Structure formats: structure tokens, C-alpha cells
Amino acid sequence: MFETFLTRKLNIKYPIFQAPMAGGPTTPELVAAVSNAGGLGNLGAGYFTPGQLRDTIHKIRELTDRPFGVNLFVLEQPEEPEEETIEEMSDHLNFYRNELGIPQNPSVQKYSESFEEQVQVVLEECVPVFSYTFGIPSSDVIQSMKQRGIFVMGTATTVNEAIQLELSGADAIVAQGSEAGGHRGTFLKNASNSLIGTIALVPQIVDHVAVPVIASGGIMDGRGLVASRLWGQPPFKWVLLS
Secondary structure, three states, rough: OOOOHHHHHHHOOOOOOOOOOOOOEEEEEEHHHHOOOEEEEEOOOOOOOHHHHHHHHHHHHHHHOEEEEEEOOOOOOOOOHHHHHHHHHHHHHHHHHHHHHOOOEEEEEEOOOHHHHHHHHHHHOOEEEEEEEOOOOHHHHHHHHHHHHEEEEEOOOOOOHHHHHHHHOOOOOEEEEOOOOOOOOOOOOHHOOOOOOHHHHHHHHOOOOOOOOEEEOOOHHHHHHHHHHOOOOOOOOEEEEO
């Protein structure tokens, strides 16, 4: 009952994907544990430097020989806040730093890493699965991934985004319902206008694309898993992101 197109394609046992939570929660140990248990572990690497990303991939491979994925933010033109804005926010946060007894006015590192350099690491390390959010990589990036046999997945919060992802060459689409994510993966509309619940979003996307669809958001137990599979029928074209 657990076999789907993606479980066969990715050589995993269960239709369960661990969400790639950026900022630290998806440690090498967590990613490897999920993959070793038969799901697909995913590393949220949006904030990693290229060096950190490579080292973490190596650590995951020390802990598992099973497939896993890396998720990046599509930030081809990173936004850099003005120095004045940084100083104003730091002054505001000093009140809380004082309350917590931590140093005030810490040094601020750059706002985001180079997407191109991160992608190069994924290509060189030939990670089995590459997923992305906040947009669509260039066709060169997607084709380079596919040439190395890397499975690519994009994040959609609306039907239109899913259609664009499929047209761009995505092998599968993560349907991110409003219940999912600390931040929205919206890229065609304002995030506040793209808050469609998972139970409504998944079947709509399934009806408009031919690639597998992965449900993301609000799925907490076995009942949610069973219900999620019904949203994608017929046939069962997708697996579960949990």
C-alpha cells in the first residue's frame, strides 16, 4: 500500500518526505535517520555557505547510504538590507539582548548566500534529490541537475506556480499548503494571497499537472497520510511530505 511512482523512482520504502527546514533543525543526524528508516531525509540548506553545505553532505553520507535531498532558496539576486536598516533593527533588539544577558550589537554577516555557488556544490556532490523554493532556477541549472541524474522538485503554493514549475522541467512538485512552512514558498503572488489549505491545494494541482505531486502541510499522523493519498487519486501520483 505504500508503493508509489516516487518510492520506486527514488528507491525509498515509504512515501514520506522529511521537510527540509532551514536554519538548523535538519541536522545530518535527522536527515540520515529518516533515510535509514525508509523515507527521504532532506537537508534545509538555504542559509549554508558552500563550504558548510559540502561538509554537511559529507557528514550525511557518513551516516547513511540511502537517498536524501538538499533544499535551497532560489535567490539569484540576494536582497541586501541597507546599513541604516540593520543598525535600527539592532538597536531595537538590544532591549531584548539586555533582558537576556547576551552581548549587544553583534556583528552582522551577509544576508544570504550565493545560490549559484550552493548549486555548484549540489552538482559536484551529485546529491540524489534537489529541491528548491521561492522561485524557479534557470533552465541551465535544471538541465545540469538532470544530466547528473539528480531528481529535481520545486515548491508551489498555487496551481499557477505548479504549472510553471512543470513547464520549467521539474520532476515533481511540492504542494505547500497554508499549514506548511515557517515562511511561504510563494513566487508568483503575494504570500498573503496564496494561503490555500493543503486539502484544497493538492487535488487542484494534481488535476493540472502530469508530474508527481507531494503534499506538504498539516499532515500529523496516519489518518492524515491516508487522507492525503485520496486527494491525489486517481491514480496515486504523489507521495507525502511530513
